[in-house]
Amino acid sequence: MKRSVPxxxxxxxxxxxxxxxxxxxxxxxxxxxxxxxxxMGILGAYPPKEMMAKLKEHAQAYSDLDPERPAIPTIxxxxxxxxxxxxxxGLYVTPPNDKVIKEYVKLAKENHALLLLDVQLGRASVMQxxxxxxxxxxxxxxxxxxxxxxxxxxxxVPGVDLGHVEGADIQEAxxxxxxxxxxxxxxxxxVLVHQFGNGIxxxxxxxxxxxxxxxxxxxxxxxxxxxxxxAYGKLVRQQPxxxxxxxxxxxxxxxxxxxxxxxQLDPAPAIVNYQ
Numbered sequence: 001m002k003r004s005v006p007x008x009x010x011x012x013x014x015x016x017x018x019x020x021x022x023x024x025x026x027x028x029x030x031x032x033x034x035x036x037x038x039x040m041g042i043l044g045a046y047p048p049k050e051m052m053a054k055l056k057e058h059a060q061a062y063s064d065l066d067p068e069r070p071a072i073p074t075i076x077x078x079x080x081x082x083x084x085x086x087x088x089x090g091l092y093v094t095p096p097n098d099k100v101i102k103e104y105v106k107l108a109k110e111n112h113a114l115l116l117l118d119v120q121l122g123r124a125s126v127m128q129x130x131x132x133x134x135x136x137x138x139x140x141x142x143x144x145x146x147x148x149x150x151x152x153x154x155x156x157v158p159g160v161d162l163g164h165v166e167g168a169d170i171q172e173a174x175x176x177x178x179x180x181x182x183x184x185x186x187x188x189x190x191v192l193v194h195q196f197g198n199g200i201x202x203x204x205x206x207x208x209x210x211x212x213x214x215x216x217x218x219x220x221x222x223x224x225x226x227x228x229x230x231a232y233g234k235l236v237r238q239q240p241x242x243x244x245x246x247x248x249x250x251x252x253x254x255x256x257x258x259x260x261x262x263x264q265l266d267p268a269p270a271i272v273n274y275q
Contacts, residue, residue: 003266004237008066010270012240021188021214022072022114022143023243023270028190029059030074030116030273032247035100040078041275042250048107051075056111061259062272073113076273077104079133082120082150082158092158093122093150096132108141115142116192121151122158126169130176137177138184144177145192146170148200149220164199167206174213181212188212192245192271195235196220209242216271218245222252225261232265245271 004013010027011017017024031051033041043051055073062071079101081094101117108115117136119129126146136142151163174191181189191213195201201217209215217239219232228246236244246262246269262272 005267008068008263008268010069010243010268012237012242012244012267015240015242017209017214017242018211019188019209019214021190021212023190023214023216025069027062027066027069027071027269028074028114028116028271029055029062029071030076030271031055031058032076032078032118032273032275034078034081036081036097040081043075043077048103052107052111052113055113058274062263065259065263066268073111074116074271075104075108075113076116076118076145077101078120078147079117080119080121080124080129082122082147084157084159091122091124091128092152093120093124101133101136105136105139105142113141116145116190117142118145118147118194120147120158121163121165123152123154126165126173127176130173134180137180137189138186140187143190143192144173145194146173147194149194149196162197162200164202167201167203170201170207174207174210174215178210178212188214190214190216192216192218193241194218194220198235204239204241207241214243215241216243216245217241218247218271218273220247222247222249223254225253225255225257228253228257229265237266243267243270245269245273247273247275249275
């Protein structure tokens with residue numbers, strides 16, 4: 001089957017990058033999760049220093065395979081966690097834990113890594129969630145990820161009801177982050193958009209990168225490797241925004257794709273995250 005872009009290219013077909021953001025010349029290799037839960041990803045499985053050592057090894061493996069696009073170790077920390085109880089504000093989300101965020105801010109800085117703050121939405125709007133972590137987004141090495149599947153409406157519960165987010169609401173966040181970059185004289189940013197199925201991010205044509213924000217669309221499904229690769233084509237390549245991202249589940253994928261196999265995807269993912 002003919003590729004849409006040459007082997008190794010991360011920009012989707014006919015897309016451009018006007019920024020000086022990290023995806024222009026690098027790949028992000030990320031470990032996802034929160035130290036507050038062992039069940040939500042790698043960050044809960046290892047103490048911070050041990051996790052960082054493993055993360056650097058993973059990033060190096062991708063750099064060795066694609067030296068023209070060196071991988072940057074990236075911590076993807078779930079900053080606001082969707083929950084099944086309403087909580088005091090009725091938003092079905094646990095607010096940011098500043099102590100935890102500050103620990104990983106320091107860890108990222110000390111290790112020349114990036115920190116992606118992932119917001120799960122519950123009944124909060126995208127912009128409510130972004131403003132919860134805005135003070136950290138003003139740091140030069142901190143970026144944003146939007147977890148869309150837990151965004152639910154009135155009468156729905158995250159994790160019980162499958163949520164969705166409108167492209168226009170994501171675009172509002174992209175433009176807000178762009179303004180943060182300009183107002184605070186920051187390096188250009190990434191806003192990563194997570195999805196694992198069709199219809200979870202609606203009206204994707206409303207989402208556009210800006211002069212200061214790169215927008216990768218991340219495929220999050222787990223399970224059979226062939227199904228995952230096919231779904232990446234349908235949900236990322238055929239519904240293009242700018243870059244692709246691909247999540248690997250160390251416990252649930254059958255088999256777990258190797259870095260070499262991941263880089264064969266069309267287009268090659270600009271972000272690879274491990275949960």
